[in-house]
Amino acid sequence: MKPWADLTRAALLGTSRTPVPSFPAPSASLDVLLGELEGETPERRLLASAALFSLWSHVGSHPSPGHPPRPTTAPPDRRPPCPPRAAQHLAEILQGDMGSMLEEWLEVLAEAGRALPHRWLPELLDQAVSLFGKGPEGNRLSQSILRSLDARGRWLAGQHPEWQAFFAPSDPDALTERWESGTRSSRVALLQQIRASDPALARELLESTWNEEDSKSRSAFLATFHIGSSPADEPFLETALAGRSQQVRATAVDLLARLPTSRLVERMQNRLHTLLVLERRLLGQDQLQVSLPDTYDQEMAHDGIKEKPPSGLGKRTWWLLQMLAIVPPDAWSQTWKKSPAEVLTLAAKSEHAKVLLEGWSRAATRQRDGKWTEAVLKHWHDQSRSILSPGRSLYFRDDLDDLIRAVPQKRLESWLVGLARNRRRSFDEANPLFELLSRHHRPWGKVMAQAVLKGLYPLAESRKSTSRVWRWRSALADFARYIPPDLADEAEAGWSFKHSWTKQVDRFLAILRFRREMLKALR
Amino acid sequence: MPIHWTTDQAIALAPDSQVAKAARSLARPGKWQNLGRDEQAYWGECQGSGKNPYRAAVLLEGPAFKCSCPSRKRPCKHSVGLLLLTLIEPNLLREAEPPEWVRKWLAGRAAQAGRKARKRSEPVADPKAQARRAARRMKRVRQGADTLSRWLEDLFRRGLGSLQNEPLSFWETQAARLVDAQAPGLARRVRELATIPASGDGWHDRMLGKLAHLYLLLEAFQRLENLPTDLQEEIRSQVGWTQDQDTLAQQPGERDRWLVVGQRVTQEDRLRVQRTWLWGMRSKQAALVLDFAPLHQSLKSNLTLGADLDAELVFWPSSLPLRALIKTRHATQAIEALSGYPDLLTASTAYSAALSQNPWLEQILIPVENVIPVQTDGDWIICDEQDYSLPLTISPNDGWRLLALSGGHPITLVAEWDGEHLDPLSVWTGRELIPVGGAR
Numbered sequence: 001m002k003p004w005a006d007l008t009r010a011a012l013l014g015t016s017r018t019p020v021p022s023f024p025a026p027s028a029s030l031d032v033l034l035g036e037l038e039g040e041t042p043e044r045r046l047l048a049s050a051a052l053f054s055l056w057s058h059v060g061s062h063p064s065p066g067h068p069p070r071p072t073t074a075p076p077d078r079r080p081p082c083p084p085r086a087a088q089h090l091a092e093i094l095q096g097d098m099g100s101m102l103e104e105w106l107e108v109l110a111e112a113g114r115a116l117p118h119r120w121l122p123e124l125l126d127q128a129v130s131l132f133g134k135g136p137e138g139n140r141l142s143q144s145i146l147r148s149l150d151a152r153g154r155w156l157a158g159q160h161p162e163w164q165a166f167f168a169p170s171d172p173d174a175l176t177e178r179w180e181s182g183t184r185s186s187r188v189a190l191l192q193q194i195r196a197s198d199p200a201l202a203r204e205l206l207e208s209t210w211n212e213e214d215s216k217s218r219s220a221f222l223a224t225f226h227i228g229s230s231p232a233d234e235p236f237l238e239t240a241l242a243g244r245s246q247q248v249r250a251t252a253v254d255l256l257a258r259l260p261t262s263r264l265v266e267r268m269q270n271r272l273h274t275l276l277v278l279e280r281r282l283l284g285q286d287q288l289q290v291s292l293p294d295t296y297d298q299e300m301a302h303d304g305i306k307e308k309p310p311s312g313l314g315k316r317t318w319w320l321l322q323m324l325a326i327v328p329p330d331a332w333s334q335t336w337k338k339s340p341a342e343v344l345t346l347a348a349k350s351e352h353a354k355v356l357l358e359g360w361s362r363a364a365t366r367q368r369d370g371k372w373t374e375a376v377l378k379h380w381h382d383q384s385r386s387i388l389s390p391g392r393s394l395y396f397r398d399d400l401d402d403l404i405r406a407v408p409q410k411r412l413e414s415w416l417v418g419l420a421r422n423r424r425r426s427f428d429e430a431n432p433l434f435e436l437l438s439r440h441h442r443p444w445g446k447v448m449a450q451a452v453l454k455g456l457y458p459l460a461e462s463r464k465s466t467s468r469v470w471r472w473r474s475a476l477a478d479f480a481r482y483i484p485p486d487l488a489d490e491a492e493a494g495w496s497f498k499h500s501w502t503k504q505v506d507r508f509l510a511i512l513r514f515r516r517e518m519l520k521a522l523r
Numbered sequence: 524m525p526i527h528w529t530t531d532q533a534i535a536l537a538p539d540s541q542v543a544k545a546a547r548s549l550a551r552p553g554k555w556q557n558l559g560r561d562e563q564a565y566w567g568e569c570q571g572s573g574k575n576p577y578r579a580a581v582l583l584e585g586p587a588f589k590c591s592c593p594s595r596k597r598p599c600k601h602s603v604g605l606l607l608l609t610l611i612e613p614n615l616l617r618e619a620e621p622p623e624w625v626r627k628w629l630a631g632r633a634a635q636a637g638r639k640a641r642k643r644s645e646p647v648a649d650p651k652a653q654a655r656r657a658a659r660r661m662k663r664v665r666q667g668a669d670t671l672s673r674w675l676e677d678l679f680r681r682g683l684g685s686l687q688n689e690p691l692s693f694w695e696t697q698a699a700r701l702v703d704a705q706a707p708g709l710a711r712r713v714r715e716l717a718t719i720p721a722s723g724d725g726w727h728d729r730m731l732g733k734l735a736h737l738y739l740l741l742e743a744f745q746r747l748e749n750l751p752t753d754l755q756e757e758i759r760s761q762v763g764w765t766q767d768q769d770t771l772a773q774q775p776g777e778r779d780r781w782l783v784v785g786q787r788v789t790q791e792d793r794l795r796v797q798r799t800w801l802w803g804m805r806s807k808q809a810a811l812v813l814d815f816a817p818l819h820q821s822l823k824s825n826l827t828l829g830a831d832l833d834a835e836l837v838f839w840p841s842s843l844p845l846r847a848l849i850k851t852r853h854a855t856q857a858i859e860a861l862s863g864y865p866d867l868l869t870a871s872t873a874y875s876a877a878l879s880q881n882p883w884l885e886q887i888l889i890p891v892e893n894v895i896p897v898q899t900d901g902d903w904i905i906c907d908e909q910d911y912s913l914p915l916t917i918s919p920n921d922g923w924r925l926l927a928l929s930g931g932h933p934i935t936l937v938a939e940w941d942g943e944h945l946d947p948l949s950v951w952t953g954r955e956l957i958p959v960g961g962a963r
Contacts, residue, residue, distance in 0.1 A: 004728070007731065008727055008728055008731050011679060011682070011683050011727070011731045011734075012682055012683050012684045012727055013682045013684065014679060014680055014681045014682025014683075014684070015679055015680050015682075016680045016681065016682070017682060041676070042680075043675075043676040043677075043679040043680050044676060046679050047675065047676070047679055047734070047735055047738040048735075048738070048742075050731050050732070050734075050735035050738075051735035051736060051738055051739040054731075054732050054735055054736065055736075055739070055878070055882055058878055058942040058943075059875045059878050059879055060875065061871060061874070061875070061942045061943070062868075062871055063867040063868060063871050063907075063911035063912060063913045064911065064912050064913070065910060065911055066910060066912075067897060067904065067906040067910060067911075067912040068897055068899045068904075069897075070895060070897055070906065070931070071895075071897065071898075071926070071931045072931055073930060073931035073932055074930035074931050074932070084955070088529055088530070088531060091531065092530075092531070097544075118927045118928050118930070118952075119924055119927065119928055119957050121923075121924075121927040122920050122923035122924050122927060123920070126920075152927065152930050153927075155930065155931070156923070156926060156927050156930075159898070159926065160923065492551065492552075492553050493553075496553060506548040507548070509551060510547060510548055510551075513551070513611075517611070
């Protein structure tokens with residue numbers, strides 16, 4: 001406004017340097033008041049004019065007419081709203097120190113068939129976007145959040161430039177446009193969503209631009225084919241296998257290996273057919289004859305077998321290992337009519353035992369074969385134990401998570417309970433029980449939880465201070481996420497003796513109690 | 524104590540996050556013995572690091588806390604922990620006769636309240652001495668105000684451009700003089716000016732506005748006797764005269780259903796100030812309750828957002844009554860309905876009317892119905908059904924929260940309006956009051 005600008009300029013310079021501006025007053029009443037200032041000193045005139053003018057514009061402040069287009073209205077949520085107590089828990093999870101409870105809270109909310117409280121939608125959508133692509137756990141939480149959105153959440157996401165990238169538009173033209181022009185991570189999100197409901201459509205989209213994509217993108221996009229994978233994907237995967245990028249080919253191999261009827265698996269089986277032979281004996285025990293592949297040829301390279309071995313392994317044993325890792329281990333038990341445990345025992349007695357065990361472990365994990373993974377786990381535990389020392393085994397720790405997850409829960413836990421009850425060995429020494437428990441990321445059964453807790457009380461009481469004991473103490477907060485919350489009172493009673501684990505036990509019990517309240521509020 | 528206290532509200536009583544965290548871990552049955560309750564209070568004993576357990580008690584009216592632990596923080600972790608425990612596991616506390624130490628504490632408080640009441644009802648010690656003190660103060664303040672006026676005029680002769688280079692002491696010296704002159708309200712305004720030259724673009728606009736406003740106050744103060752009584756009260760209040768709250772509480776109160784619709788905490792110097800806004804359901808009048816606390820103490824707050832209080836409020840005398848205290852609380856429940864101004868023009872007119880009654884009004888409370896939040900180019904505005912709009916001063920996250928709560932449908936927004944910035948306090952969704960925005 002011109003008069004105000006004039007006044008400000010005059011004030012900046014000072015009345016000693018510039019005269020007080022006079023301006024036509026915008027209203028009669030203001031005019032009269034300004035007129036009364038005539039006889040005053042310049043400073044007083046300037047101050048008074050400014051005061052009058054400022055007050056006049058404030059009193060006259062007015063909302064602006066006209067506005068940009070209003071947003072559409074959101075359709076109503078299909079699910080009933082979340083109970084207020086449960087919403088408070090979510091507030092604590094998002095703002096307090098119970099952040100790791102979010103995944104469970106979302107699951108229970110979904111089970112209860114309730115909608116997310118609207119006030120927390122921005123925080124949750126932000127989290128879903130930022131967690132996306134940050135490793136398997138982050139991805140899982142991100143997916144969990146997206147699945148728990150009801151009409152209001154999806155509507156809100158549609159209004160926001162970053163959030164909307166994570167939702168597939170239903171209109172085919174809009175979809176193609178989003179596919180062709182989005183960022184890599186939003187396109188990955190798009191594929192993931194479409195794969196969940198229409199894998200063929202996702203395949204078509206990817207095929208349409210495959211030739212123009214760089215290898216990093218190809219690898220990321222292809223990885224989404226784990227969702228909704230089926231033999232229908234095979235032709236496309238074979239195309240991907242024929243490409244040049246190592247990473248893309250490795251992903252294609254992984255996917256093809258999970259299709260037991262694929263030609264890749266068939267080709268591997270043919271290769272191994274002559275290398276692994278079971279010699280049956282009428283008297284005495286059967287034996288496994290193992291020969292190593294002689295040469296490395298182009299076809300092996302095409303099928304994703306790497307030529308150069310990692311250090312510590314000979315190249316021919318390396319090739320055998322990779323082949324074994326691709327064929328579903330179930331094929332062997334079928335062919336030889338032996339149980340997984342029997343096959344593993346045979347392998348242990350043969351030449352190249354280590355390679356066989358390693359290869360079958362990887363194959364079992366990839367196929368998530370419940371019987372085989374259980375047999376592998378027990379075999380390693382009983383026989384060699386070297387699965388868990390990184391230097392001595394090729395079986396990396398990441399795979400161990402998947403292996404443990406693949407074993408059916410009841411069987412896994414009854415075995416672990418047996419281990420836990422052998423307290424002296426399991427909790428003190430370098431026993432793999434800790435490694436196994438800390439990778440058991442499913443809600444624990446009551447019996448196993450109680451057995452573990454019973455093992456921990458004497459450990460805390462003993463006041464030992466070795467690192468093996470401390471790791472149990474540090475893991476308490478993690479265990480608290482999986483132990484049945486109904487055990488909270490029992491656990492508190494169990495811990496009521498003098499020990500030095502106060503801080504960790506407090507946190508442990510706080511988490512258990514919080515989870516109990518959380519579940520109560522939604523059930 | 525409000526009926527619907529949540530654990531969040533209990534945690535909010537903790538003076539800092541350390542106490543809050545410790546209180547949570549103490550909110551377990553295993554930590555407490557000899558728990559009990561009656562209609563007035565809860566109590567219990569908590570084992571600490573000392574030999575004897577600490578005795579903690581919570582008086583529901585207030586609330587007020589007692590604990591025998593040596594911590595200087597009030598309420599301490601034991602007090603808050605006890606309160607949390609009663610909310611999480613109410614069945615643990617059985618009705619019982621309070622133990623000796625609780626009875627002593629409650630009796631002590633009652634005696635103190637009695638002493639205060641007696642003091643109030645006693646006649647003034649020496650009315651002549653009081654009058655002399657008042658006259659002396661008035662003389663000092665007038666002198667201080669005169670000096671300030673001349674200082675302002677001098678500033679305008681030299682020009683405001685020079686202010687960017689002035690050190691802090693330039694303002695501090697003037698503020699200190701005003702404190703000596705017993706005009707703390709004027710001193711506060713001068714101190715606020717100190718931050719403006721460094722506040723970025725347009726600082727000279729803001730500086731001119733504030734200086735002119737201050738000048739208006741000084742001119743009004745000079746003509747105090749010629750002004751209507753209630754405007755005199757407001758001016759005196761602005762300059763720095765305070766009211767004795769006990770005396771004020773004796774005045775007749777305005778009874779209404781007062782809805783607690785907003786809360787903001789700001790920091791001034793070494794004090795934390797909490798503004799709690801109440802909206803009278805019948806009177807459609809706003810009331811502002813102020814609470815102060817030094818930095819290491821928690822703000823006393825028995826007003827929780829979303830409460831509907833059947834209460835009597837006494838207002839500070841002013842040409843536009845706004846600041847108030849709660850004289851009597853009859854009942855509390857949760858808000859079930861909230862009606863405000865029907866549209867933005869009405870709200871804006873209310874602001875103009877308020878400003879004409881008190882030119883030094885800082886903000887008013889605007890509860891306005893039938894508005895929707897809209898985003899334009901990263902900024903948020905609210906629009907009403909008459910197609911008027913106002914810009915919101917809000918963080919992006921809170922803007923999206925408004926949109927999430929609205930879903931494109933009209934909502935009732937409660938905000939503070941100062942003629943330029945609309946600062947949202949809460950949203951009434953039709954079922955609950957959700958706080959929005961605020962200092963972080």
